[in-house]
Amino acid sequence: MADQIRVNSDPRAALAGASVKQIDLRKRPRIGETIIQTILYACGFISIFTTIGIVYVLGQESLRFFASDEVSLVEFFTNTVWQPVIGEFGILPLVNSTMMVTIIALLVAIPLGLAMAIYMAEYASERVRAFLKPVIELLAGIPTVVYGFFALTFVTPWLREIFGRDVVQIYNVMSAGLVVGILITPIIATLSEDALSAVPSGLRQASLGLGATKWETAIRVVVPAAFSGIVAASIVAMSRAIGETMVVALAAGASPQFTFNPFLPAETMTGHIARISGGDLSYQTIDYNSIFAIGLVLFFMTLTLNIVSRMIVRRFREVYE
């Protein structure tokens, strides 16, 4: 610091006669700053490089898969049989069971999560809310393998009890879907709660001042005003459900089949990838390459959802002053 203030170092100051303190305002190199800035910059770009890397690997292996004589793009997207052993590579059974799990999960999670969010944002006292929100977030921290076990050893027996053992198989889509629903409920609850809490309190007061009840205010004013945030929360939860692997691998079964019956076993895209990559397939075989093609489809599904969610948020966001 001492060299920053130079006394009479400038000849002009000397000419002026008096011992005026001259402050050096000239640019100086700050090497530490530059290094830190570069490192932070690099960190920022790691996410982009990782994404590019993943797309590259997925793309390359998928290309090999589609370049082989055994499968064409059309067959891949239209064939309803996935039996690598006999050379049938139709992704529809996998996509179908993924969508079934996702839809069941959302049917559980959207009402439940939204109800939790409405309770926390509109009804709960400050104290209850301060307690409840961390607990719900804790629910999101439970390892998914535990959820998978929960599905297999608790939910499935319970379903078989209710609907009959002949109807409900030991491995079934319903059990996995319900539990994935519980798993994504905290996402919807906490993100929706943020959206509801961000609605200006003036709107609630206006509604209550017109003689609306709390529930009417919540449902007819606050929820519509937070609509974009709630939709975005649901889409984030949906991508999570599509990508969820452990629960479906444990509870949904290991036989890719094209069925709309949720009580039958079926394998999802993620479940299949997990099983194949955990197995003893050798590299460079067509079976092995097929999972990259599935991965690429998964990637594009979640990417599309992310883009849609951003569009919805931008399109429906209400602007308050």
Place this chain on the structure above:
Amino acid sequence: MAMKAIDPQYTADSKYALEVRNVDIYYSAFRAVKNCSFGMERNKITALIGPSGCGKSTVLRSLNRMNDLIAGARTEGEVLYRGQNLYDPDIDAVQVRRSIGMVFQKANPFPKSIYDNIAYGPRVNGWKGSKAEMDELVERALRGAVLWDEVKDDLKKSGLAISGGQQQRLCIARALAVEPEVILMDEPCSALDPISTLKIEELMFELRQRYSIVIVTHNMQQAARASDNTVFFLMDKEDRAGQIVEYGPTEQIFQSPKDERTEQYISGRFG
């Protein structure tokens, strides 16, 4: 519940639309307003004035139980409306607000169309009429708030897409649509330009024919030119509780106040 809150026998001969008797209002342990008693005459505009923190908004909000929404707020004493004490344990706050409407400081239209903003109140109050009747009601409310001519061609437009002054008149129209008897206004012009303010004041004179109005204002000129009666509040320096210094006809309060403090306040020596 509704039957009990509204007693038509009482209306004919009562002078006051609303009457406050010995009201104390607390926020948790803190007494924000003390010993408050005054009446608000029927079909008149009553202005509540006073410096910041004197409790005038708190009193206004106690008149339709909006203070209920603040955790820890408590009202003691009586607020009489049609012979009923609004703070009786068997009075339903939701029903109270259907008869005593409110317009807020900051215009707060719903993020819905202008039409749906107006229709909201009737709808939550169990509207049973036809679409044509609702159209009529929306038009009547907007005309009542002198907004109809400006927005009649874009009723589908968002309530947030019009100017600040128009938004505030939309909020007034929205309050009119539930056909209340009393309209409470909490500094309705504080965020508006002078022209919009003047429009709202003219509107208040119009509304006076059918409604009783209570307005909180910071603006002395507004109280002087746009009210019939004035209540002057001041904070007690010792316990920081707001209390009434003086109330009476606006002319008297502004031209020959009885209390020295009123005189000082309206002549701009403090506040």
